[in-house]
Amino acid sequence: MPCRIRVxxxxxxxxxxxxxxxxxxxxxxxxLCENSIDAGSKKIVIEIQGGGLHLIRITDDGxxxxxxxxxxxxxxxxxxxxxEAKDLLSVKTMGFRGEALASIxxxxxxxxxxxxxxxxxxxxxxxxxxxxxxxxxxxxxxxIEVRHLFFNVPARKKxxxxxxxxxxxxxxxxxxxxxxxxxxSFTLHQxxxxxxxxxxxxxxxxxxxxxxxxxxxxxxxxRSAVIAVDDQEGAFLLRGxxxxxxxxxxxRTGQYLFINQRAVISPLISFAxxxxxxxxxxxxxxxxxxxxxxxxxxxxxxxxxxxxxxxRIANEEWIRQSVRKVIQRHLDKSIQILLEKxxxxxxxxxxxxxxxxxxxxxxxxxxxxxECHLREEVQPVKAIELPMEDLAIYPIALWGNYLLMxxxxxxxxxxxxxxxxxxxxxxxxxxxxxxxxxxxxxKVDPCHKQGLLFxxxxxxxxxxxxxxxxxxxxxxxxxxxxxQSGPRSFLIDAIxxxxxxxxxxxxxxxxxxxxxxxxxEDQESLEIKKTRKIAGILCKYIQTHTMINSIQEAxxxxxELLRCDSPNYCPQGNKxxxxxxxxxxxxxxxxxxx
Ligand code: ADP
Ligand code: MG
Numbered sequence: 001m002p003c004r005i006r007v008x009x010x011x012x013x014x015x016x017x018x019x020x021x022x023x024x025x026x027x028x029x030x031x032l033c034e035n036s037i038d039a040g041s042k043k044i045v046i047e048i049q050g051g052g053l054h055l056i057r058i059t060d061d062g063x064x065x066x067x068x069x070x071x072x073x074x075x076x077x078x079x080x081x082x083x084e085a086k087d088l089l090s091v092k093t094m095g096f097r098g099e100a101l102a103s104i105x106x107x108x109x110x111x112x113x114x115x116x117x118x119x120x121x122x123x124x125x126x127x128x129x130x131x132x133x134x135x136x137x138x139x140x141x142x143x144i145e146v147r148h149l150f151f152n153v154p155a156r157k158k159x160x161x162x163x164x165x166x167x168x169x170x171x172x173x174x175x176x177x178x179x180x181x182x183x184x185s186f187t188l189h190q191x192x193x194x195x196x197x198x199x200x201x202x203x204x205x206x207x208x209x210x211x212x213x214x215x216x217x218x219x220x221x222x223r224s225a226v227i228a229v230d231d232q233e234g235a236f237l238l239r240g241x242x243x244x245x246x247x248x249x250x251x252r253t254g255q256y257l258f259i260n261q262r263a264v265i266s267p268l269i270s271f272a273x274x275x276x277x278x279x280x281x282x283x284x285x286x287x288x289x290x291x292x293x294x295x296x297x298x299x300x301x302x303x304x305x306x307x308x309x310x311x312r313i314a315n316e317e318w319i320r321q322s323v324r325k326v327i328q329r330h331l332d333k334s335i336q337i338l339l340e341k342x343x344x345x346x347x348x349x350x351x352x353x354x355x356x357x358x359x360x361x362x363x364x365x366x367x368x369x370x371e372c373h374l375r376e377e378v379q380p381v382k383a384i385e386l387p388m389e390d391l392a393i394y395p396i397a398l399w400g401n402y403l404l405m406x407x408x409x410x411x412x413x414x415x416x417x418x419x420x421x422x423x424x425x426x427x428x429x430x431x432x433x434x435x436x437x438x439x440x441x442x443k444v445d446p447c448h449k450q451g452l453l454f455x456x457x458x459x460x461x462x463x464x465x466x467x468x469x470x471x472x473x474x475x476x477x478x479x480x481x482x483x484q485s486g487p488r489s490f491l492i493d494a495i496x497x498x499x500x501x502x503x504x505x506x507x508x509x510x511x512x513x514x515x516x517x518x519x520x521e522d523q524e525s526l527e528i529k530k531t532r533k534i535a536g537i538l539c540k541y542i543q544t545h546t547m548i549n550s551i552q553e554a555x556x557x558x559x560e561l562l563r564c565d566s567p568n569y570c571p572q573g574n575k576x577x578x579x580x581x582x583x584x585x586x587x588x589x590x591x592x593x594x
Contacts, residue, residue: 010076010128011106011127011128011129013076014076014102014103014105014106014128015103015106015107015128015152015153017076017099017102017103021099021100021103022100022103022104022107024052024160024161024166024169025048025051025052025053025056025149025160025166025169025170026052026166026169026170026172026173027173028052028056028104028108028146028149029046029048029052029056029058029170029173029174030173030177031095031100031101031104032056032058032100032104032144032146033046033058033174033177033186034094034095034100034177035094035095035100035101035142035144036058036060036062036142037094037177037181037184038062038081038093038094038095039060039062039063039064039142040062040063041060041061041062041141041184042061042183042184042185042200043060043061043184043185043187043200044058044059044060044184044185044186044187045058045059045060045187045189046058046170046174046186046187046188046189047059047188047189048167048170048188048189048190048191049190049191049192050163050191051160051161051162051163051164051165051166051167051170052146052149052166052167052170053148053149053150053157053160053163053166054147054148055145055146055147056145056146056149057143057144057145057146058143058144059141059142059143060141060142060143061139061140061141062140062141062142063116063140064114064115064116064117064120064140064141064142065114065115065116065121065142066116066121067121067133070112070114070121070123071123071130071133073101073112074101074102074105074110074112074123074125074130075102076098076099076102076103077097077098077099077102078098078101078102079095079096079097079098081093081095081096081098082096088301088302088303089297089298090297090298091297091302091303092260092297094261094262096302096303097303101144102128104146104149105125105128106127106128107127107128107149107150107151107152107153107156108127108146108147108148108149108150108151109124109125109126109127109146109147109148109151110124110125110126110144110145110146110147111123111124111125111143111144111145111147112125112142112143112144112145113136113138113142113143114138114141114142114143115136115137115138115139115140115141115142116140117140119135119136119137120135120136120137120138121133121134121135121136122134122135122136127151127152162526164466164470167190167466168463168466168467168516169463170188171188171195171196171462171463171466172461172463174186174188175217175218175461175462175463176256176263177263178198178213178216178217179210179213179214179217179218179256179258179263179290180258180261180262180263180292181261182200182201182206182209182210182212182213183200183201183206183209184200185197185198185199185200186198195462195466196216196217196462196487198213198216198217199216201213206230206239206292207228207230207239207240207241210239210240210241210290210292211226211228211241214226214241214290217461217462218290218461218462218488219459219460219461219462219488219489226241226242226243226244226247227241227242227243227244227330227331227334228240228241228330228334229241229242229291229326229327229330231326231329231330233322233325233326234322235295235296235299236293236294236295236319236322237292237293237294237295238291238292238293238294238322238323238326238327239291239292239294240289240290240291240292241289241290241291242273242287242288242289242291242327242330242331243287243288243289244334245277245280245281245287245331247287247288248281248282248285248286248287248288249285249286249288249509249513250284250285250286250506250509250510250513251286251513251514252270252286253513253516254286254287254288254289255270255273255286255287255288255289256289256290256291257269257270257289257291257293258291258292258293259293259294259295259300259311259313260293260294260295260297260300260302261292261294262302262311263309264309264310264311265309265310266310266311266313268313268316268319268320269293269319269320269323271320272319272320272321272323272324272327273287273289273291273323273324273327274286274287275324276323276324276325276327276328276331277327277331278328280331293319293323295313295319298314299313299314299315299319300312300313300314301313301314392409393405393409393410393555393558393559393562394406394408394409395551395554395555395558396422397551398427398548398550398551398554399424401426401427401428401548402424402425402426402427403424403425403427403430403551403554403555403557403558404422404423404424405422405423405424405425405558406422406423407421407422407423407579410423410562410577411562414562414567414568414577421579421580421581421582421583421584421585422579422580422585423577423578423579423580424577424578424579424580425554425558425561425576425577426570426574426575426576426577426578427548427554427557427558428543428544428546428548429543429569429570429572429574429575429576430557430558430561430567430570430576431542431543431546431548431557432539432540432542432543432570432571432572433539433561433564433566433567433569433570433571433576434557434560434561434564435498435535435538435539435542436535436536436539436570436571437564437565437566439478439531439534439535439538439539440531440532440535448479448496448497449479449480449481449494449495449496449497450479450494450495450496450497450498450499450501451481451493451494452492452493452494452495452501452504455491455492455493456491456492456495456504456505457485457489457490457491457492457505458489458490458491458492458505458508458509459488459489460488460489460490460509460512461488462487462488464488464512464516465484465487465488465489465490467512467515467516468482468490468508468512469484471511471512471515471530474527474530474531474534475508475511475534478496478531478534478535478538479494479495479496479497479499479538480492480494480495480496480504480508481493481494482508490508492504492505492508495507496538498542498546499538499541499542500541500542500545500546503541503545506541507537507538507541510537511533511534511537514533514537515530515533515534518530518533535571536571536572539570539571539572540571540572543570543572561576
């Protein structure tokens with residue numbers, strides 16, 4: 001039998017390794033910038049074209065390399081950062097495996113130009129093979145140019161996001177790196193346009209530089225109500241800023257955690273931080289923070305994840321308790337100060353302001369049987385102002401959020417038992433379903449916006465701002481009017497007509513968080529996915545905050561609901577109809593002891 005097993009060529013091995021380290025253009029940017037950071041750079045300039053798929057060029061003013069090192073660095077497992085396995089316990093650099101450059105070179109057309117002090121070197125590679133090596137005059141530092149990423153691994157290229165999705169990921173990766181290293185300047189050019197320039201922090205205090213970087217990259221929103229932490233607990237140093245309890249988000253997108261300046265995901269520490277906020281925030285909310293933890297390298301294993309996103313911490317319980325203790329201490333102290341500062345504002349409010357009154361209505365308005373016709377004095381909610389041919393349904397009463405009705409008016413679309421008895425309709429869920437389907441069919445009149453007297457301000461991170469900009473046409477079609485007022489700020493001057501005004505910013509942030517990760521090559525299905533997500537979020541808010549004031553309004557909603565494609569469930573998946581059978585009601589009147 002001929003031999004079936006083969007030792008793979010070095011290039012194939014590199015391409016396989018590249019699959020683990022290099023997922024996307026953003027991974028290339030991250031690895032190359034980390035190399036620049038390890039080389040002691042103070043200024044890093046990143047240029048990208050076509051979301052990084054056409055070109056990524058990174059220039060630094062670090063230590064540079066001589067010709068021999070420049071040739072060696074492109075080989076797999078070539079590193080200047082460790083010499084033997086025991087060095088892994090004391091890694092202070094971002095890289096240490098010596099595989100990033102070789103991996104990137106194997107799946108792109110890469111040019112390296114670098115210089116230590118004297119005349120520099122330029123090396124051209126294609127798919128992992130050296131094409132040319134030549135002397136090259138340049139200042140101290142290194143430039144690495146990566147063109148046509150994934151040109152020889154089409155399968156991987158196919159799974160890349162759209163260029164704008166890739167760009168947003170790159171901005172996000174750079175936001176993280178820039179928050180990890182506030183004393184390094186970062187500049188990003190996208191398709192020859194300056195996207196941002198974060199100047200390096202000049203203060204001797206890390207926390208001051210971090211605050212400035214946070215304002216530059218995440219926006220004033222994160223800075224305006226924050227609590228600065230600069231504390232030590234044993235061998236463990238905790239520095240950063242915590243969002244005030246009112247600055248929470250509904251997911252973890254506002255959390256940036258760094259351990260020994262490496263951006264990491266650590267459920268253990270995230271829980272400890274949330275724990276420290278205690279009941280100051282709702283159980284379904286997440287605090288925002290940019291937090292740096294420094295600890296002795298021996299307590300940390302950084303070699304557990306291909307992209308070094310996760311770390312293993314020795315003595316986890318001690319770390320957890322220390323984080324919680326330090327944060328709790330700062331929250332208690334700072335909230336006290338914040339409250340004292342805010343105290344005069346409270347005195348501006350008039351105590352005589354009339355209390356808001358719930359519209360008076362009897363618990364059960366008996367109208368039996370009731371053929372619904374709009375009465376003149378009843379104002380239907382704006383979203384259901386469409387003219388409707390008459391449809392007979394038999395409402396009995398409006399009872400809280402439920403319309404009690406005779407099921408005989410229901411059509412075949414409604415899943416109802418044969419012994420129908422009485423029917424309860426959850427009107428808030430019904431309204432959410434009606435609006436959800438209108439959103440999906442673009443039947444909500446785009447002019448049907450609710451102009452705001454005082455525009456709402458939303459402040460987001462830079463990479464989120466790019467995403468919001470791209471989403472503006474879709475948001476406008478769904479009732480929001482947005483304009484950009486700064487690199488990271490937006491003004492909302494209109495929201496969908498039937499939407500609770502005080503929830504405009506919350507909804508927009510939730511839309512942002514939930515749509516930013518959606519991205520596929522197919523723009524058409526992407527648009528549908530985003531529309532569904534936005535519609536779902538808007539309807540969730542409407543469902544929670546809507547008020548149903550009259551049986552006429554409720555009846556009109558049910559009539560609209562009966563025309564929906566999926567009238568049985570609300571967009572959150574809850575049932576809209578419930579039935580009480582005649583048999584059940586009869587059973588209530590039979591004494592058990594007879
Ligand atoms: P690692 O960072 O894990 O060592 P890399 O493949 O990323 O592996 O880089 C290999 C080596 O190339 C590094 O150890 C470093 O010595 C050198 N190197 C890479 N990029 C630069 C740079 N921008 N400036 C100076 N040296 C660099
Ligand atoms: Mg590296």
